[in-house]
Amino acid sequence: MSAFSTRHLPALLWSLIACVASVQAWAHGSDEHNHDPTDSTAEFVQIHASDVVNPWTHLSFNNDPNAFQFAIVTDRTGGLRPGVFSQAVDKLNLLQPEFVVSVGDLIEGYTEDRAQLATEWNEFDSMVKRLAMPFFYLPGNHDYTNPVMADVWRERYGASYYHFVYRDVLFVMLNSNDGGSTHTMSGEQIDWLKGVLKANPEPKWTLVFTHAPLWDRDEQDRWSEVDALLESRHYTVFAGHHHRYVKTERKGHKYFTLATTGGISSMRGTRFGEFDHVVWVTMSDDGPIIANLLLDGIWDENVRTAQMRDNQNNMIDKGRLSAPALLHRGNFTEGTAELRFTNDSDIPYTVTTTARANQGFSVISDSPQTLTVPPNEVRTIPVALKSSKPASGNHNAAHVDWQLEYKDGDTPITYDGSRTIAVSREYPIKPIADIELDGKLTEWQGHEFFNAADNQYFQAENWSGLSDADFSWSVAESGKFLVLALKITDDTLVRNDSEIIWSQDAMLITLDARPKSRRLLKQTYDNRVPGERYIVLQPTANGFVSALKGTPKVPDSVRQKVVLTDSGYTAEIAIPFSLLDADHGSEWDGVRLNVLLRDVDPNEPGMVGREWLSAWGYETTVAGSGSFYRLE
Incomplete structure (x- = not known):
C-alpha cells in the first residue's frame, strides 16, 4: 500500500505548520533577525535570537517528516461493556491519528447464525464508520472461529490476514484462528508470511498484529516459526485476547499484550493491567514510541511489565490473596474467618487490611491490621465476626479493603483491592x-x-x-x-x-x-x-x-x-x-x-x-x- 495523502496528517502537525508560518511572518518583519545558513532549522523557521539568552530551550524542532502516529484498539467483546468502544471512537476523532489498527474480538460472535452475525457486524461497522481516518480490521477468536464466521468475514472484509507498507514501515496483520481451531495458524498463512517478508526485506521497521499472544501460551502453535522469520529485522508485536496489559521482551524485541477497549474486565487499574485504553503509537527511526491513553490519564509503555505481571501472579492471583468462606452447620452467631496471604515471589511485601461489616453483622477484631509477608511464605489475618441475631443460610457478612506494596528497587509498587468475607451454610451428606x-x-x-x-x-x-x-x-x-x-x-x-x-x-x-x-x-x-x-x-x-x-x-x-x-x-x-x-x-x-x-x-x-x-x-x-x- 502506498503512503496516504496529506489529508491524513494529524491536526497537531497542521497546527505546528500554521504556528511556524506565523513565526516566519513575524521574523521577516523584523530588521534584526539572525539567519544562520548552516542551522538545520533555518529552512523551517526564522526567529530573532539573542546571542546572550533566549526564552526557549533550543530550536531543534521535533518535526521529522518520516515520523507518523497511529492508534490501536483492542478487545471489545468476550463480555462487552456497552458504550466503551463507541466512546473510544469519539476520542480517537479528537486525537486524529493517521489511522487506527485493531487486534480483534470486535463482536461477540461464536455463532453459526448468519442473521445474528450480520446484526453484530452491522453494529460494529456503524461505529467505525464514524472514524475520520482509516480503520484496519483484524479477526479475533470471537470474530473468526467456525466456517460460517470465516465465510461472513470473507464476504464482508476479504482477507483475514494481509499486510501494507506506510512510510517504509511494514504492517503485518495475522489471523491467529485460521488453522482449523481456536488459537492456531494455518501453514498457508506461514507460507504467505514468508513471501511478504521476502518481498519487504529491509523496511525501516516491521509491526506485527495478531489477536492471541501465542508466544505467551503453553500451546504456542506455530509462533516459533513466526519468531524465526522475524528475527533478522527490527520489529515489534501487538496482541490482545488476555484482557490484561503486559509488556515483555523476547530476544531484544518488544511484545505487547493489550488490555481492553470495552471487553470484560475487573478494571482494577494499571498495576493489574486491567483498564480500557487506546494505544497511541509514534513511529520513529528507532522504533515505535508507545503511549497508553486511558480515560484517567496517559501512561508510558512500562505501565505493566512482565516482571510486575509475574509478581502479581505470585502475590495476588489464583487465590494467593484469598478469603475462604466461614462455614457453619446451623445458625451462625459468631466466628473467625482468615484472610490468607501466600507470597510465592522472592521478595517480601506488606499488606494492610481494613474490614467493614455488612448489615446484620459486626467486625469485632482490630481493624485496620498490617503485616509483612516474607518471600515464599504464608501469613494470615484473622477477622472475627458476630451476627446481630442467629443467621441461617449464606451471607456476604463483611468486606475487606486491602493494600499491598512491594519495592521494585527504590520504587514502591502498590496494589489495591477488596475481598468479601462470606458466612455459608454447610450441609451433611x-x-x-x-x-x-x-x-x-x-x-x-x-x-x-x-x-x-x-x-x-x-x-x-x-x-x-x-x-x-x-x-x-x-x-x-x-x-x-x-x-x-x-x-x-x-x-x-x-x-x-x-x-x-x-x-x-x-x-x-x-x-x-x-x-x-x-x-x-x-x-x-x-x-x-x-x-x-x-x-x-x-x-x-x-x-x-x-x-x-x-x-x-x-x-x-x-x-x-x-x-x-x-x-x-x-x-x-x-x-x-x-x-x-x-x-x-x-x-x-x-x-x-x-x-x-x-x-x-x-x-x-x-x-x-x-x-x-x-x-x-x-x-x-x-x-x-x-x-x-x-x-x-
Whole structure:
C-alpha cells in the first residue's frame, strides 16, 4: 500500500505548520533577525535570537517528516461493556491519528447464525464508520472461529490476514484462528508470511498484529516459526485476547499484550493491567514510541511489565490473596474467618487490611491490621465476626479493603483491592444403603431434597411457570459413590444433534471436591482458581439417549440413569469416591455443589434457566455456598 495523502496528517502537525508560518511572518518583519545558513532549522523557521539568552530551550524542532502516529484498539467483546468502544471512537476523532489498527474480538460472535452475525457486524461497522481516518480490521477468536464466521468475514472484509507498507514501515496483520481451531495458524498463512517478508526485506521497521499472544501460551502453535522469520529485522508485536496489559521482551524485541477497549474486565487499574485504553503509537527511526491513553490519564509503555505481571501472579492471583468462606452447620452467631496471604515471589511485601461489616453483622477484631509477608511464605489475618441475631443460610457478612506494596528497587509498587468475607451454610451428606442406579428414586423416600430458588433465573422472560421448567435435587453417599438424585418438571423435552449444549434441555451440576482452601473461595473473573468439574446431563428425548458431557471430560466411571415421567424425568448420577479423592489430592472430606436447569422449548425465543444457587462466578454468588461435608 502506498503512503496516504496529506489529508491524513494529524491536526497537531497542521497546527505546528500554521504556528511556524506565523513565526516566519513575524521574523521577516523584523530588521534584526539572525539567519544562520548552516542551522538545520533555518529552512523551517526564522526567529530573532539573542546571542546572550533566549526564552526557549533550543530550536531543534521535533518535526521529522518520516515520523507518523497511529492508534490501536483492542478487545471489545468476550463480555462487552456497552458504550466503551463507541466512546473510544469519539476520542480517537479528537486525537486524529493517521489511522487506527485493531487486534480483534470486535463482536461477540461464536455463532453459526448468519442473521445474528450480520446484526453484530452491522453494529460494529456503524461505529467505525464514524472514524475520520482509516480503520484496519483484524479477526479475533470471537470474530473468526467456525466456517460460517470465516465465510461472513470473507464476504464482508476479504482477507483475514494481509499486510501494507506506510512510510517504509511494514504492517503485518495475522489471523491467529485460521488453522482449523481456536488459537492456531494455518501453514498457508506461514507460507504467505514468508513471501511478504521476502518481498519487504529491509523496511525501516516491521509491526506485527495478531489477536492471541501465542508466544505467551503453553500451546504456542506455530509462533516459533513466526519468531524465526522475524528475527533478522527490527520489529515489534501487538496482541490482545488476555484482557490484561503486559509488556515483555523476547530476544531484544518488544511484545505487547493489550488490555481492553470495552471487553470484560475487573478494571482494577494499571498495576493489574486491567483498564480500557487506546494505544497511541509514534513511529520513529528507532522504533515505535508507545503511549497508553486511558480515560484517567496517559501512561508510558512500562505501565505493566512482565516482571510486575509475574509478581502479581505470585502475590495476588489464583487465590494467593484469598478469603475462604466461614462455614457453619446451623445458625451462625459468631466466628473467625482468615484472610490468607501466600507470597510465592522472592521478595517480601506488606499488606494492610481494613474490614467493614455488612448489615446484620459486626467486625469485632482490630481493624485496620498490617503485616509483612516474607518471600515464599504464608501469613494470615484473622477477622472475627458476630451476627446481630442467629443467621441461617449464606451471607456476604463483611468486606475487606486491602493494600499491598512491594519495592521494585527504590520504587514502591502498590496494589489495591477488596475481598468479601462470606458466612455459608454447610450441609451433611447422609448415607443411603444400597442405592440401585435405576433413575426411579425409590430409595430416596424421606431424604431431604433441595428446590430451585424462587429468585434464581436466567432469561426469566421465557419461563411460563412451574410446569414449564422446575427441579429439585438431593445428594447421598452409597457404597463407594456420591449419588445425586434429580426430579425435573419439563412440559416438552428437546434434544438435537447440535454440539451446543444450551440449544437443548440439560441439567448442569457443578462439583468441587478440592481442599477447603480452594473450594471455599469466591470464583470471580479476577480471582479465578480453576479446578471444579462441570457435569451436564442431557435427558432422553427425540430419539436421543441420555448422556453425560462435561469439563473436564466426564470419565466412564461416572454413571447415570434417566427415567421419563408424565411431567418430565427423574435421574440418578453416581460419582465414584476415587474421582473425588483425585480432585482432592487425598481422601475427600466434603464437596461444593450447585445444580442448574436449562430449558429449551419449541417456538420460544430462547432458553430459560433455573438455579439452586446463583451460578458460581456471578457477583451475587456467596463464597462457599453449596458446601457439603461427610459424616464421621
